[in-house]
Amino acid sequence: MKHPLILLLSSFLIPLCCMPLQAAQKPFAVLPGGGLVFKSVESMRERRFTNLVQQQTDFSCGAAAMATLLNEAYGRDFSEEKVIQGMLAGADVQQVQSMGFSMLDMKRYAETLGLRARGYRLQPAQLSEVKIPSIVLIDVRGYRHFVVMQASNDGWVYIGDPVLGHKKMTLDEFAQGWNGILFALIGPGYDRENALLTPPEPLTARHRLDRFSPVKDAELMEFGFLQSDFF
Numbered sequence: 001m002k003h004p005l006i007l008l009l010s011s012f013l014i015p016l017c018c019m020p021l022q023a024a025q026k027p028f029a030v031l032p033g034g035g036l037v038f039k040s041v042e043s044m045r046e047r048r049f050t051n052l053v054q055q056q057t058d059f060s061c062g063a064a065a066m067a068t069l070l071n072e073a074y075g076r077d078f079s080e081e082k083v084i085q086g087m088l089a090g091a092d093v094q095q096v097q098s099m100g101f102s103m104l105d106m107k108r109y110a111e112t113l114g115l116r117a118r119g120y121r122l123q124p125a126q127l128s129e130v131k132i133p134s135i136v137l138i139d140v141r142g143y144r145h146f147v148v149m150q151a152s153n154d155g156w157v158y159i160g161d162p163v164l165g166h167k168k169m170t171l172d173e174f175a176q177g178w179n180g181i182l183f184a185l186i187g188p189g190y191d192r193e194n195a196l197l198t199p200p201e202p203l204t205a206r207h208r209l210d211r212f213s214p215v216k217d218a219e220l221m222e223f224g225f226l227q228s229d230f231f
Helices: 004-017 044-048 061-074 080-088 093-099 103-112 124-129 171-177 217-221
Strands: 024-030 036-041 116-121 134-140 143-153 156-161 165-170 178-186
Touching (some): 061 080, 061 143, 061 178, 080 093, 080 103, 103 178, 124 143, 134 171, 156 171, 171 178
Antiparallel strands (some): 024 036, 116 178, 134 143, 143 156
């Protein structure tokens, strides 16, 4: 039997989940004889959430961030609702309803999937040394919010926000709201060339600079990966 909270979630998650974002098809050229060639056109909203799982409830930013990491970095196919169900199994439901999921809830859930979870306390200047997408907790006008930190480079931090999509923040701006903890998922099946490592530039950028180089085994092992995780 489903937990009452899951039943409540399902009532308004299903309508949203049943309407996936799809690129529109627009005429691109006319062939001899009058035939049309169509080209997929990606909307600004679709691009903002490319490779990200959107948050559907007030308290599920942690679940959406976890689903994003699992899907993109580990090749899973998890919806936000599936992650919510999994994390609620070992969580305090009343606390989740009032405060949202915690990193401990995410750690316990990761372990049920055969993955390891680690937390690191870092200084903002050390973020450029992080070579894997991770989850961080930031303060947004007094509201604690989990986002995916995709990369940090040249004084910028690229995050995947479950509510706002891809964002680019200055390191100083990010540091003002960050609690200094980085939550990483580690284990077999990690895709070292996953899409989260190459976040899109803002829509106003004229050119995209490919500054994100391939990650070496030694760099991954510094964050707790084992040699056996790569086979």
